[in-house]
Amino acid sequence: MVLYDGFINRLSELVKDKKELPRSTKELQNGSKNDIIFGRDTAFELGGSQKPCVSTLAVSSDMHFSNKAYLVGRDLPQITGDSPFGKIVLVEIDEQTDDDTAFNTVKELEQVKYKFYVRDFMTRASALNMREQIRVGKNAVKSGVSFADYGQKLIDTFLQNEKVKSVEVVFLTDFDGYKELNSVAEKIKETTSALNHILDNVMFDCSTCNLKPICDEVEGMKELHQKHK
Ligand code: SF4
Incomplete structure (x- = not known):
């Protein structure tokens, strides 16, 4: 799986000034899907109040990642109100x-x-617009939870999947490149849609296909469809 490699390179370039977070030994407790954090118990919301918010994930089978979490911007203990938020997850399979x-x-x-x-x-995540808003409870802030802790738990969760060989997570709070990040995330989403289309055995006719722009951009897409037609 190398279809996303070009986008992974663009994402890495976009966050080249990221700061490595220390490996956390703090074990965050699991929550459940029914947990609700009401407004009165909320310290702030990452991506809340219509602030910029983008979440993306890209997969590669020929790139190796560091199993570390990184940050661009303020860490959780420094945030005092709703904040822009970005999350990039890169996974080697x-x-x-x-x-x-x-x-x-x-x-x-x-x-x-x-x-x-x-x-x-x-967390409230939307597949449609790639937003992933995270409401952070006052209890989390009181106990000093940081992105290093949250990121470590996320990395460990990915590594539990036997197909995953390595992973890297980048969190963004203060960041100038949300527009560019959104555009790369959109192309990653389109690549996955095109892949879905190709594997669905849909007719191979690029001249009438609405996925042509992304297939023109991603190396190997047309060859893949040719192979499956
Ligand atoms: S290869 Fe052509 S037909 Fe296939 S998904 Fe891409 S643009 Fe559409």
Whole structure:
């Protein structure tokens, strides 16, 4: 799976000034999908109040990642109100036996954000617009939870999947490049849609296909469809 490699390079370039976070030994408690953090118990919301907010995940089978979390901007203890928020997750997976298996792995990893429940954090993620807002509870702030702690738990969750070889997570709060990040995240989403389309055995006719712009941009897409037609 190398279709996303060009976008991974663009994302890495975009956050080249990221700061490495220390490995956390603090064990955050699991939450549950029914946990609700009401307004009165909320310290702030990452991506709240219509601030810029982008979440993306890209997968590669030939790039290795550091199993570390990184940050651009303020850490959780320094944030005092609703803040812009970005999250980039890069995942190395085993070379998959066939394209359908690779696609299913991508979809499976994309689901993690809907199932990652941490006590005193409440996530609302949208596949449609790539926003992932996280409500941070006052209890989390009181106990000094940082992105290093939250990121470590997220990394450990990905690594529990036997197809995952390595992972890297970048959190963004104060960041100038949300527009560019959103544009790369949009292309990653389009690549996954095109992959879905190709594997659905849809007719191979680029002249009438609305996915042509992304297939023109991503190396290997047309060859993939040619192989599956
Ligand atoms: S290769 Fe052509 S037909 Fe296939 S998804 Fe891309 S643009 Fe559409």
